Amino acid sequence: ADEPTSALDVTVQKKILDHLHMLTDSLGTAVLFITHDLGLAAERAQHIVVMYKGQVVESGPSLEVLQHPQHPYTKRLVAAAPSLASQRIISVKEHGGDATAVMEHAVNEDSLKKGEAIITVDHLIKEFKLPRKKEMFKAVDDVSFSIKKGTTLAIVGESGSGKSTVANMVLKLLEPTAGTVTYDGRDISGFKGKELLDFRRHVQPVFQNPYGSLDPMYSIYRSIEEPLRIHGIGDKKSRAKRVRELIDMVELPESVMNRYPNELSGGQRQRIAIARAMALDPDVIVCDEAVSALDVLVQDQVLRLLNDLQAEKGLSYLFITHDLAVVRQIADEVVVMQHGKLVEHATTDEVFDHPKKQYTRDLLDAIPGGKLQLGLD
Ligand code: ADP
Ligand code: MG
Numbered sequence: 001a002d003e004p005t006s007a008l009d010v011t012v013q014k015k016i017l018d019h020l021h022m023l024t025d026s027l028g029t030a031v032l033f034i035t036h037d038l039g040l041a042a043e044r045a046q047h048i049v050v051m052y053k054g055q056v057v058e059s060g061p062s063l064e065v066l067q068h069p070q071h072p073y074t075k076r077l078v079a080a081a082p083s084l085a086s087q088r089i090i091s092v093k094e095h096g097g098d099a100t101a102v103m104e105h106a107v108n109e110d111s112l113k114k115g116e117a118i119i120t121v122d123h124l125i126k127e128f129k130l131p132r133k134k135e136m137f138k139a140v141d142d143v144s145f146s147i148k149k150g151t152t153l154a155i156v157g158e159s160g161s162g163k164s165t166v167a168n169m170v171l172k173l174l175e176p177t178a179g180t181v182t183y184d185g186r187d188i189s190g191f192k193g194k195e196l197l198d199f200r201r202h203v204q205p206v207f208q209n210p211y212g213s214l215d216p217m218y219s220i221y222r223s224i225e226e227p228l229r230i231h232g233i234g235d236k237k238s239r240a241k242r243v244r245e246l247i248d249m250v251e252l253p254e255s256v257m258n259r260y261p262n263e264l265s266g267g268q269r270q271r272i273a274i275a276r277a278m279a280l281d282p283d284v285i286v287c288d289e290a291v292s293a294l295d296v297l298v299q300d301q302v303l304r305l306l307n308d309l310q311a312e313k314g315l316s317y318l319f320i321t322h323d324l325a326v327v328r329q330i331a332d333e334v335v336v337m338q339h340g341k342l343v344e345h346a347t348t349d350e351v352f353d354h355p356k357k358q359y360t361r362d363l364l365d366a367i368p369g370g371k372l373q374l375g376l377d
Pocket of ligand 1: 128129130137139157158159160161162163164165166
C-alpha cells in the first residue's frame with residue numbers, strides 16, 4: 001500500500017485503514033505500508049523502516065523507533081510529525097546570539113476574549129445553483145465568527161464542508177448570498193475603487209497549490225515584485241531591495257530570484273507564495289490548505305515561518321485545513337464546520353481537550369497516532 005490515504009480527510013482515512021486492517025487480519029495478509037506520516041506508521045505498523053536518500057537509516061519495532069530515534073533524520077521526522085505534536089509552535093527569535101523565547105505565544109485567553117476583531121463574519125450564507133436542480137444548494141449556512149488581531153483562527157472540517165467558500169467570501173473573491181464580512185470595522189460588500197485596492201493590499205491569500213498561483217512564465221523576482229508594481233509602491237530600485245528582503249524573510253537564497261517556479265521544490269514555491277503575500281505588509285493572511293500538499297518536514301518549516309512572521313509583525317491568520325493535527329500547532333481558536341454549518345467554535349485547547357460535539361470527537365479520534373503516548377513535547 002503506497003501512500004494509500006495521503007490525500008484523504010482523517011475520518012475517511014481512518015475508515016479505509018480500519019477496513020484494510022480488518023481484511024488483512026482475517027485473511028492473514030502481510031502489509032507493506034508506505035507513508036510520509038510517522039504517526040500513521042506507528043499506529044498502523046508493528047515494524048518501521050526509515051529511509052533517507054535511498055538508504056535504510058533505521059529500523060525496528062514501531063514504538064521503539066518513535067520513542068528512541070537514533071538517526072538524525074528519524075529524530076527530525078519525529079519532531080516534525082504533525083500527528084505527534086502536542087502543542088502550538090513557540091516562536092523563538094535570536095537575540096545577540098542568545099536564543100530567547102520572545103513570547104510563549106503573544107496570544108493568551110485574555111486577548112482572545114477581549115481582543116479587537118480584524119475580520120468579523122456575521123450570519124454568512126452562500127447558496128449555489130446546481131445544474132438540473134430546482135432548489136439552491138447551501139454551501140455555507142449561517143456561519144459567524146471573528147478573528148482577533150494578531151491571532152490565528154483555523155477552520156477545520158471534511159472536504160466539501162464549506163471552508164474554501166467562507167475563505168473566498170472573506171477575500172471578497174465571492175459575494176455572500178446573505179450575511180456580512182467586516183474588515184477593521186467596515187462592511188466589505190460596498191468596497192470598490194481605492195477602498196477595494198486598499199482591502200486587497202491588506203488581506204492576502206496563500207493557496208494550496210503555489211504552482212497554480214505563481215505564473216509559470218514569470219521569474220521568481222517578477223512574481224514577488226508584481227504586487228508592489230501594481231500598487232504603485234516605490235521605484236524600480238527600492239522594489240528590488242524589497243524583493244531581496246522578502247526572499248531573505250522566507251529564508252531562501254537570493255539566487256532563487258532568477259529562477260522559474262518549475263525549477264523550485266514544492267516547499268520553496270510555497271515560501272515564494274508567502275513572500276509574495278507578505279510584499280504589501282498585510283494585516284491578514286488567508287491560508288487555504290496552504291501546507292496540505294507539503295511533506296511533514298517542509299510543512300513544519302512553513303508553519304514555523306508563519307508563526308515567526310506572526311510574532312514579528314502581529315499578523316492575523318485565517319487558516320483553513322482538513323488536518324486537525326496541523327491546527328494544534330498553529331491555531332489559537334478553532335471553528336469546526338460540517339455540511340456548511342459551524343458546529344463548534346472554541347480555543348484550540350478547549351477543542352482538543354474538551355470537544356463538545358460528537359463530530360469534533362470523531363475528527364480528533366481519527367488523527368493518526370493521536371492516541372500514542374510518546375512522552376514527546
Ligand atoms: P471545502 O473547502 O470545505 O472542501 P468548499 O467550500 O470548496 O468546501 O465547497 C463546499 C460545497 O460547495 C461543496 O459541496 C462544493 O461542491 C460546493 N461548491 C463550491 N463552489 C461551488 C460552485 N461554484 N458551484 C456549485 N457548488 C459549489
Ligand atoms: Mg477547500
